[in-house]
Amino acid sequence: VEYSFDRPIDPVQLQRLLQTTGWAADRTVEEIERLLSGSPLVIGAWDGDRLVGFARALTDGVFRALIDDVVVHPACRRSGIGTELMRRLLERLNGVEEVFLRCGAEVVPFYERLGFARASCITMDHVSNDEENGHP
Numbered sequence: 001v002e003y004s005f006d007r008p009i010d011p012v013q014l015q016r017l018l019q020t021t022g023w024a025a026d027r028t029v030e031e032i033e034r035l036l037s038g039s040p041l042v043i044g045a046w047d048g049d050r051l052v053g054f055a056r057a058l059t060d061g062v063f064r065a066l067i068d069d070v071v072v073h074p075a076c077r078r079s080g081i082g083t084e085l086m087r088r089l090l091e092r093l094n095g096v097e098e099v100f101l102r103c104g105a106e107v108v109p110f111y112e113r114l115g116f117a118r119a120s121c122i123t124m125d126h127v128s129n130d131e132e133n134g135h136p
């Protein structure tokens with residue numbers, strides 16, 4: 001498996017990967033192109049020409065970093081790819097004051113192993129924004 005921050009990511013391949021998730025299954029190729037060009041830090045994992053893993057961070061590089069869209073192809077899970085993607089992303093974010101993410105309860109152990117802990121502060125969602133996006 002090859003990891004890279006620089007190798008171009010094919011939006012169609014990323015769309016297929018995201019279709020295996022619960023939160024990003026309906027993103028269009030155009031939206032994914034904007035996601036890629038708008039994210040300062042994106043990392044991919046390839047098995048040959050096949051994109052098998054992805055993660056990204058939105059960050060100013062100093063104070064805040066939001067990690068999002070961490071995904072490994074279902075057939076390739078539990079072989080260390082997710083850990084390696086996160087390890088490399090966290091290395092790039094070294095020194096950033098707050099590095100955070102949102103996740104489901106089922107992956108809490110995965111992130112705990114990587115040094116994350118449950119936050120004590122409250123996350124607020126802008127509900128009207130969610131409604132406009134079709135998320136109740």
Ligand SMILES: CC(C)(COP(=O)(O)OP(=O)(O)OC[C@H]1O[C@@H](n2cnc3c(N)ncnc32)[C@H](O)[C@@H]1OP(=O)(O)O)[C@@H](O)C(=O)NCCC(=O)NCCS
Binds near residue numbers: 021069078101102104
């Ligand atoms: C979460 C995810 C990215 C992990 O990727 P991965 O390549 O399977 O992770 P790794 O092989 O590096 O796992 C390392 C360790 O994390 C833990 N872990 C990984 N996935 C886990 C899960 N679903 N539940 C509990 N522990 C998990 C295990 O301890 C695992 O070690 P082990 O296999 O020796 O037991 C992957 O399962 C995935 O894509 N899930 C669907 C999308 C998702 O939920 N992403 C997170 C969004 S916030």
